[in-house]
Amino acid sequence: MDKIPLKLTKSLMELGLLESEAKIYIALTIMDHAEVKELINILGLSKPNTYEGLRMLEEKGLVVLINTRPMAYQAIPPEIGLEMLLKTHLDAEKEAKKIFSTLDKEKFVEKSSEALFQVYGEKSIDYKIKDMLKSATKSVFMISSSQYLKYIENLSKKKLKFDITIFSEGKNTEQEIKKFFRDYEGNFQIISEENAVNMYSSKITNPEEFTEYKEALSMFEYRNMMVLMIDDSEIMYVLPFSQDTLSAFNTKNKSLITLMKLGLKDMSHQLAKE
Known part of the structure; x- marks a missing residue:
C-alpha cells in the first residue's frame, strides 16, 4: 500500500x-x-x-x-x-x-571499581558530574573553567571540604567567581589561562621543545577542561580539547587516584603562586 x-x-x-x-x-x-x-x-x-x-x-x-x-x-x-x-x-x-538500581554489579564484574572508563558526549558527562557530586560526603577537589561552577551551586549546604581552582577569562569572571564562593568554606583559587601557560613555558629552555609546547597548546580548549575528584575515591577528567564530541576519563582505581591527586594538588598550588 x-x-x-x-x-x-x-x-x-x-x-x-x-x-x-x-x-x-x-x-x-x-x-x-x-x-x-x-x-x-x-x-x-x-x-x-x-x-x-x-x-x-x-x-x-x-x-x-x-x-x-x-x-x-x-x-x-x-x-x-x-x-x-x-x-x-x-x-x-x-x-x-x-531493576537497574538493585543490580549487584560485583556479581557481574569483579574489581569493576579498578577499571578506567571513557565517558562520551555532553549528556553523559553532565550526568556523571551530577552523579559524582550527589554522592560526595567528605570532599570535592576540582580544577576547571568557570563553566562548570553551575554543578556545585547547591553544595554549600553540604558539609564538604572544598579545594577548587578555576581558570578565569578576565576580571569580570574573577569577580563573579569570588562572589559565587562567598558562602563556601575551603581552599579556592582563581588563575588566568595566561598564568597557566607561562608557568610551564618558563621552564622550557630548548627552542624545539618550546615550539612543540606552543603547538600542543593551540589544540587546547580550556573551557572544556575539568578535573573532578570526590572523597579521594573517584576521579573524572574532561579532556581540554576542541572537538565535536566531549570525552572524559573516569575511574575509582585507588592507586591511579593517589598518583593523580598528588600531581594535581601540586599543580594547583604552583598555579596559585604565579
Missing part, C-alpha cells in the same frame, strides 16, 4: 512495533476494518507475517477480531492506540530503572 506514510511507519516502530505490525495497524485505521486476505493483498506481506502481526497487535490491544469466518479485524482509534503504546514504554522505563 503506497498510501502508508513512511514517517508514520517509522514513528510506530520507534514506539515498539515491528515494521509489519506498524503497516497492518496503519492499514486497518485507514480502512476501519478488513479481512486478513485483504491485508495480505494490499500490503504484500506473507500470510505467516500477516497472521503473526495481527496476533501481536491483538495482544497489545491495538486491534480487535470482529469476525471469525472470514477472519476480519478492526483497529483501535490512533488517539487511544498511541497512548497505549506510550504507556507501555513508560511502564517499561520505570521497571528497568527499578
